[in-house]
Amino acid sequence: MTPRITIDEAGxxxxxxxxxxxxxxxxxxSGKIAFPILRDGHGLMQCVAVKSSLPEELFETVKNLTQESSIIVTGKVRAEQRAPGGYEMDLEGLEVVQRVTxxxxxxxxxxxHGTEFLMDHRHLWLRSQRQHAIIRVRHAVIKAVRDYFDSHGFTLVDTPIFTPAACEGTTTLFEVDYFDDNKAYLTQSGQLYNEATAMAFGKTYCFGPTFRAEKSKTRRHLTEFWMVEPEMAYAGLEDVKRVAEEMLVYIVGHVLETRAEELKRLERDVAKLEAIQAPFARMSYDEAIRILQAKGSEIQWGSDFGGADETLLTEDQKGPLMVDRFPASFKAFYFEPAPDNPDVVLGVDVLAPEGYGEIxxxxxxxxxxxxxxxxxxDHKLPKEAFDWYIDLRKYGAVPHGGFGMGIERCVAWICGLEHIRETIAFPRMLYRLRP
RNA sequence: UCCUCAGUAGCUCAAUGGUAGAGCAUUCGGCUGUUAACCGAAGGGUUGUAGGUUCGAGUCCUACCUGAGGAGCCA
Structure with a gap:
């Protein structure tokens, strides 16, 4: 029996x-020779069918094949400079599984094709070379994330998707019916639960989908996205920054190592990724405001950065930029205040280079x-909803911290994409729920 | 939610207020090394929807629908 192979094994x-x-x-x-190119999810293989050396019926079948028909081909593999991929198959047999009419x-x-047409046909668009490359990079990013945490003493403890109330109370949540007269909300972060698991396991991470019902309509937003969130007991801001930095360096290195072909197909400038090395640039929010104002931004101390501010801050950076010690006023309720200045909190944002913003x-x-x-x-949050979270401060409370990274933003940056929608198989956005 | 732009053949786009067109795709014919193959021919249209201005509207006006980009907010 003829052995079945995948195209990446052709060599x-x-x-x-x-x-x-x-x-x-x-x-x-042409009249007497045909070049069907086969796609198998692993690569492309050009086949050669010569009329004079094949049964007439087989040549006619090949000549009349239609795009994306499913077929099983048999033939001899041969190195060939002229073929894409460097190998070619001399066709000997072909079985049509289903012929597109x-x-x-x-x-x-x-x-x-235009964006709307491609998005409407996302279920088919995924077959194209570019989309294939992006999803393969995404897989490598996710594998690198898991490998990093798995090999650094973190236990995977996934957190619930149905939650009883807002984790942070600020952003808009998707509400769903939860039996009888109850309401549940789709999670916008696993962090609060992670704080509980970190007290049980020391170092934990969760990785799963996250939902935000904000009516954001930009190239950086999805309503459903995947987030990895590590949390560490007995850890402070500097530990959080060090882990974030190590993890990002590891992710970029893993993608460069395993997805060089995909990055090339995406025409990514890999020199910019090779430059991602520790230590990353670090600055405080105070310093960032001074730089922004010197560059002509209207921003005042006490406001969060806008998209333009993030671009201004990172334009001189080769790698990611870490900004810490933000005003307490616009950060979530759970941030630890700085011991030397109660107006700022021990929070950190990592801004990706090349204008990709907060990841x-x-x-x-x-x-x-x-x-x-x-x-x-102070934040006017319902105390009852946080009773279990408050318990964590009664039974062996310790300094602890962690972060969340949006997988899609990270993939968009590593791939050098214009829009985040291509980084997930079936993006969910404002006004886009199909397919 | 707000601001800006767009909607014409299956797709990507053209058409000074005056007879709706091209490339690709599809069908038919030709071609033995093609690289988004090429050459010839054919079929394919309620110009997003509803009103209005005009002798005449794809084109101008109004409203709505759909989509794209941006803002705010965030990963």
């Missing part, structure tokens, strides 16, 4: 007759019971 089978199962990517033909041809042609936000959490109670009251 190991030069000179052998093998079988490949896939889909017709493109077909060029002429009456209803594959909608995505090798020509240009990580985190910091040190409050562990003093009275201070936490005061902050909950």
């Amino acid at each position: 190991k089978h030069a000179g052998e007759t093998v079988q490949i199962a896939g889909w017709l990517y493109n077909l060029r033909r 002429e009456a209803d041809p594959y909608p995505i042609t090798p020509k240009d 990580i936000g985190g910091g040190q959490r409050i562990y003093d019971l009275d201070l936490l109670l005061k902050r909950i009251e």
Whole structure:
């Protein structure tokens, strides 16, 4: 029986007759020779069908194949400079699994298409070379994230998606019915639960989908996105910054090592990724405000950065920039105040270079019971909803901290994409719920 | 939610207020090394929807719908 291989293995089978199962990517033909190009999810393989050396019926079948028809081809693999990928198959046999009809041809042609059309056909768009490369980089990013935490003493403890109330009380939540007359909300962060798991396991991380019902309509926002959130007991702001830095360096290194081909297809300038090395630039919020004002920004102390401010701050940076010690006024209730200045908190944002903006936000959490109670009251949050969270400050409270990283923003940066929507198979955005 | 821009063939786009067109895709024909193959021919339209101005509207005006980019907010 003919061995079945995938296209990425073709180099190991030069000179052998093998079988490949896939889909017709493109077909060029003249009267007596045809070049069907097969796609199998691992690569592209150009096949050669010569009329004079094949049964007439088989040549006719090949000549009349339609784009994206599913086929299983048999033939001899041969090194060939002229073929994309460097190998070519001399076709000997072909089985059509399902033929796409002429009456209803594959909608995505090798020509240009607009965003709306491609998004409406996202389920098919994923077959294209560019989308394939992006999703493969995403996989590598996720694997690197898991490998990093798994090999640094973190335990994976995933947090719930249904939550009883706001984690942070600020952003808008998706509300769902939860039996009888109860309401549940889709999680916007696993952090508060992570603080509990860190007290049980020392170092933990969760990795899962996150939901934000904000009506944001920009190239950096999804309503459903994936976030990795580590949390560490007996840790302070400097520990959080060190882990974030190590993790990012590890992720970029892993992608460079394992996805060079994909980055090339995306025309990513890898020199910019190779420059991502520790230590990252660090500055305080105070310093950032001085720099922004010197560069002509209207920003005043006490306001969060706008998108333009983030770009101004990072334009001179080769790597990510860490900004810490933010005013307490616009940060969430749980941040630990700086011991030397109660107006600022021990939070840190990591801004990606090249204008990609904030990819990580985190910091040190409050562990003093009275201070936490005061902050909950100041933020006018319902104390009852936080009873279990408050418990953590009664039973062996310790300094602790962590951060959250948006996977899609990280992938968009590493791939050098214009828009975050291409970094997830089926993006959920304001006004976009299909397919 | 606000601001800006766009909507014409299956797709990407053209068309001074005066007969709606091209490339790709599809169908038919040709071509033995193609690289988004090429050459010839054919079919394909309620110009987003509803009103209005005008002798005449794809084009001008109003409202709505859909989409894109940005703002605010955030990862």
